Amino acid sequence: MFNNKELFKTAFKEQLVSRLGKSMDEATAGDIYKILGNLIREVIGREWAETNQEYKSQQQKQVYYFSMEFLIGRLLGNNLLNLGLLETVRDGLLELGWNLEEIEEQEPDAGLGNGGLGRLAACFLDSLASLGYAGHGCGIRYKYGLFEQKIIDGHQVELPDDWLQKGNVWEERRPDKRVLVSFWGQVEISEENGRTVFRTVNDEKIWAVPYDVPVIGYGDLHVNTLRLWSAESAMDPARMRMQGQNSYYKFLDYNRSVESISEFLYPDDSGYEGKLLRLKQQYFLCSAGLHSVLRTFEKLGRPYTELPDKVALHINDTHPTLLIPELMRILIDDQGFGWDEAWDITTRTVSYTNHTLLSEALEKWPVNMVRELLPRVYMIIEEINKRFCGMLLERFPGRQDLVDQMAIIESDQVKMAHLAVVGSYSVNGVAQLHTDLLKQDVMKPFYELYPERFNNKTNGITHRRWLMHANPELSRLISETIGTEWILNPHQLLKLEEYKDDPAFQESIMRIKRGNKLRLADYIRQKQGISVDPDSIFDVQVKRLHGYKRQLMNILHVMHLYNEIKDHPSEERVPRTFIFGAKAAPGYYLAKSIIKLINVVADVVNRDPQMNGKLKVLFLENYSVSLAEKIIPAANVSEQISTAGKEASGTGNMKFMMNGALTIGTLDGANVEMHEMLGDDNMFLFGLRSEEVLQYYRSGGYHAREMYERDPRIKRVMDQLVSAGPFCCHDLEFGLISQSILDLNDEFFVLRDFGSYADTQAAIDRAYLDTQAWAAKSIVNIAHAGHFSSDCTINRYAADIWKIRPVQPAIQV
Structure with a gap:
C-alpha cells in the first residue's frame, strides 16, 4: 500500500477520514494508533492469506505450538520493523505532527502471559515466521491478564489487567471456525459392528471461538498465525427464557461458568474451584486447538496414518499435556482406530518441552476432578497408565517401587509430566545443565527407559525485538561497524x-x-x-x-x-x-x-x-x-x-x-x-x-543459623528484618522472611x-x-x-x- 513517506502520509490521512471521519487536527494519539494498526493489517492481509494457501498447496509439515502463555508485548513497533516500514512511518508521522514512540505507548501489553515461558513462546513464533517455517501458536484469549500491579505503601496490590478494554487492533475473530468443547457427562459403552463404541452423554457443551493474530516474519513477507481461543455459550438464551424462569437462571449460571474459562490468566488455584477452572482452561485449549489442527489436516485429503508426517504438536510445559489423551480420544472414538494404531500416531506427533526442575511445579491433578470433568479423557489416561505400568512390570519384574515412582496415576493424582514423557516422541530441556539434571535426577528413570527421547534445546530470544527494536542506536552502530549481515545471521x-x-x-x-x-x-x-x-x-x-x-x-x-x-x-x-x-x-x-x-x-x-x-x-x-x-x-x-x-x-x-x-x-x-x-x-x-x-x-549438612552466627554482615541484616532499626516494620511483617531463612533452614x-x-x-x-x-x-x-x-x-x-x-x-x- 505504501513504500515511501509520501505514499504513507496520503494513505494514512485517507484512512483517518474514511474510518473515523476525522482530520489530522482532530485526531487523538489513540486514533493514530488505531489507524496505523489497520493500515498494517491491510498491508499484510494478502500475504497472510497467500502464506496459508502456500502451506496448503505445498502440503509441507506444519508445527502447532501449544502454550498457556504468549507474552507478545506490544506489536506496533515490532511489526513495522519486520515489515521494513519503521523509518518510513516514523518520519511520515513526524511530518504529520506525531511522535511514533508516543503512539506506541497507546498500545497495551497483551495480557496473554506472565514470565519466561510466555516470552519464549513469543520469540519462537517470531523466529518461525522470519525463517519461513510453517509454525503457528495456539493459546487462550484471556479477557484479563495476570494482574496490573500497583505498589501502595510498599505493598503489591493486584488490579484487573483489562488489556482488551479498547479492543485489539491486531486480532481477527473467526466465528466460522468455532468448535464445540465438551465437559462433564457420563460415558456410555456399546457394541456396534463388532467394535466397542464410547459415547459421552449429558455433557455440557461450549463454543470455542478463535481470534487470529498475524505473526509477521522479518524481511520476505511471511505471515503465520497465533490462534487464541475464547469460550462462548452454546445455549440459546431466548429458548431458555421460554422454558421458564428456573431454566433461564440455570442458563445464567452456565453462561458465567463458560465466560470464566477464558477470563483470567492463571486463576487462583488455592481452592478446589480454582483448580477446577485451571483444568478446564487446559482441556479447553487442547480440545479446541486440536480440532482446529485436524480440520486443517483433513483438507489435505490424507489418511490419518500420515498425521505425524504432516503435523507436529508441541507442548510448551505440562499445561497442554491433555493433547495426548484428547488426540487418542478423537482417533479411537471419532476415526475408528484401534488402540495400538492410535497410540502409534499420537506418540509420533506430540513433542514436549520441560521447563522446570522444581518438583512442586510439576503439575498433578486429583483423580476425581479429572474423572468427573473429563470422563472419557480420564478413561484413556487410565488405560495409558495401565498399559505403561504393565510394560514396566514385564521389563522390571518385582520392581513395584519403580512402577509407583513412574506411574502416571499414583496416590490419587494424575501426574502430567509423566503423561507428557510417555505420550511423546521428544522431551527437551531448555539449557544444557537443565537437560543434564533432568536426566540425572528429576526424570532419571524415564531417561533410562527412553534415552533416545531426551535432548537439549537451549532457549533463545529474538534479536529483532530485543536489539533492533529495543536498542536502535546500538543496532545502527553494529551495522555501521560490521555490515548488516548479522540481522539475518x-x-x-x-x-x-x-x-x-x-x-x-x-x-x-x-x-x-x-x-x-x-x-x-x-x-x-x-x-x-x-x-x-x-x-x-x-x-x-x-x-x-x-x-x-x-x-x-x-x-x-x-x-x-x-x-x-x-x-x-x-x-x-x-x-x-x-x-x-x-x-x-x-x-x-x-x-x-x-x-x-x-x-x-x-x-x-x-x-x-x-x-x-x-x-x-x-x-x-x-x-x-x-x-x-x-x-x-x-x-x-x-x-x-x-x-x-x-x-x-x-x-x-x-x-x-x-x-x-x-x-x-x-x-x-x-x-x-x-x-x-x-x-x-x-x-x-x-x-x-x-x-x-x-x-x-x-x-x-547445611545449617543457616551457623552462617548467621559466623558472618557479622549476615547477622546484622537479618536482625534488621525483625528488630528495631531503619528497615524493620512495626507490624513485624518481615518475620516471615526471617523465619523462612533461619527456622526453615534457607x-x-x-x-x-x-x-x-x-x-x-x-x-x-x-x-x-x-x-x-x-x-x-x-x-x-x-x-x-x-x-x-x-x-x-x-x-x-x-x-x-x-x-x-x-x-x-x-x-x-
Whole structure:
C-alpha cells in the first residue's frame, strides 16, 4: 500500500477520514494508533492469506505450538520493523505532527502471559515466521491478564489487567471456525459392528471461538498465525427464557461458568474451584486447538496414518499435556482406530518441552476432578497408565517401587509430566545443565527407559525485538561497524570481538549505553519523581519474584551496603542504582513480603542524605515486556543469581547480554553456556555449583543459623528484618522472611552464597572504574549474544525434533 513517506502520509490521512471521519487536527494519539494498526493489517492481509494457501498447496509439515502463555508485548513497533516500514512511518508521522514512540505507548501489553515461558513462546513464533517455517501458536484469549500491579505503601496490590478494554487492533475473530468443547457427562459403552463404541452423554457443551493474530516474519513477507481461543455459550438464551424462569437462571449460571474459562490468566488455584477452572482452561485449549489442527489436516485429503508426517504438536510445559489423551480420544472414538494404531500416531506427533526442575511445579491433578470433568479423557489416561505400568512390570519384574515412582496415576493424582514423557516422541530441556539434571535426577528413570527421547534445546530470544527494536542506536552502530549481515545471521555478531579494544568503538558503545540510561532515568523521574545518576552503575534484577530467583539476597546485600556507607560515610564509593521489577503470585505471601522489603529499603535509602551520590534503590511497578524494553538497554549489571540447579534456562540473561550488560550470576541455567563462551573475564560468577546444591539436598549438612552466627554482615541484616532499626516494620511483617531463612533452614541457600555474592559485587565496583576494560567486556558480551538468538534455537527444533524445513528459502543461522 505504501513504500515511501509520501505514499504513507496520503494513505494514512485517507484512512483517518474514511474510518473515523476525522482530520489530522482532530485526531487523538489513540486514533493514530488505531489507524496505523489497520493500515498494517491491510498491508499484510494478502500475504497472510497467500502464506496459508502456500502451506496448503505445498502440503509441507506444519508445527502447532501449544502454550498457556504468549507474552507478545506490544506489536506496533515490532511489526513495522519486520515489515521494513519503521523509518518510513516514523518520519511520515513526524511530518504529520506525531511522535511514533508516543503512539506506541497507546498500545497495551497483551495480557496473554506472565514470565519466561510466555516470552519464549513469543520469540519462537517470531523466529518461525522470519525463517519461513510453517509454525503457528495456539493459546487462550484471556479477557484479563495476570494482574496490573500497583505498589501502595510498599505493598503489591493486584488490579484487573483489562488489556482488551479498547479492543485489539491486531486480532481477527473467526466465528466460522468455532468448535464445540465438551465437559462433564457420563460415558456410555456399546457394541456396534463388532467394535466397542464410547459415547459421552449429558455433557455440557461450549463454543470455542478463535481470534487470529498475524505473526509477521522479518524481511520476505511471511505471515503465520497465533490462534487464541475464547469460550462462548452454546445455549440459546431466548429458548431458555421460554422454558421458564428456573431454566433461564440455570442458563445464567452456565453462561458465567463458560465466560470464566477464558477470563483470567492463571486463576487462583488455592481452592478446589480454582483448580477446577485451571483444568478446564487446559482441556479447553487442547480440545479446541486440536480440532482446529485436524480440520486443517483433513483438507489435505490424507489418511490419518500420515498425521505425524504432516503435523507436529508441541507442548510448551505440562499445561497442554491433555493433547495426548484428547488426540487418542478423537482417533479411537471419532476415526475408528484401534488402540495400538492410535497410540502409534499420537506418540509420533506430540513433542514436549520441560521447563522446570522444581518438583512442586510439576503439575498433578486429583483423580476425581479429572474423572468427573473429563470422563472419557480420564478413561484413556487410565488405560495409558495401565498399559505403561504393565510394560514396566514385564521389563522390571518385582520392581513395584519403580512402577509407583513412574506411574502416571499414583496416590490419587494424575501426574502430567509423566503423561507428557510417555505420550511423546521428544522431551527437551531448555539449557544444557537443565537437560543434564533432568536426566540425572528429576526424570532419571524415564531417561533410562527412553534415552533416545531426551535432548537439549537451549532457549533463545529474538534479536529483532530485543536489539533492533529495543536498542536502535546500538543496532545502527553494529551495522555501521560490521555490515548488516548479522540481522539475518546473528552469529555474525562475533565480528564485533575484533573491535573490543578499539577506543573509538568503545567510546561509541559507552555513549549509547549512557543515552539509554538517561532515557530510563527520565522515565523513572516521570513515574516516581526520583532522580537517578546516569553515571552510576545501573544494577538490574527484573523477573518473576520467586524464592529460588533470590531477589531476597539482592536486597539483603543492598541493606549491607547501606550499613557500610553509614559506618564509613567518608569512604569513596562507586555510585550504584539498584533497579528491581517483579510480580509475585497473589497467594505467594513470602514473595509479596520481599516486595514490601524492597520498597521499604528503597524508601529508607532514597530519603537518607548520606546516600546521595552513592546509593539509590528503585522498584518499578507492573513489570512488562514494554517496560523491559526500556530497562534492559540501560543496564550495566544483570542479576542472574538463582540457586544453582533451579533455573531451567532463563532468557532475561540473554537479553541483557545482547545489550551489553555484564552478568553477575551463578552457574545455573543458560549462565553455564554463557560462561563457556565468555570465560571468567567477561562475567562475574559466585556461589555454590549445582552439584554442591544437590549434595546438600541429598545429604544435609547445611545449617543457616551457623552462617548467621559466623558472618557479622549476615547477622546484622537479618536482625534488621525483625528488630528495631531503619528497615524493620512495626507490624513485624518481615518475620516471615526471617523465619523462612533461619527456622526453615534457607531452602535456596541465600545465606550460604551471601558472602561470595558481596565479594563479587565489590569486584564489580573495581572493574567499573576501568572504563576501557568495562567497555571491552561489554563488547565481548554483545559479540557472543548471537548464539542465543531464537533463530538458532528454532532451526535446531526444526531439524532435530519437528523434522520440518522452510516453505521458502530460510535465513541461514
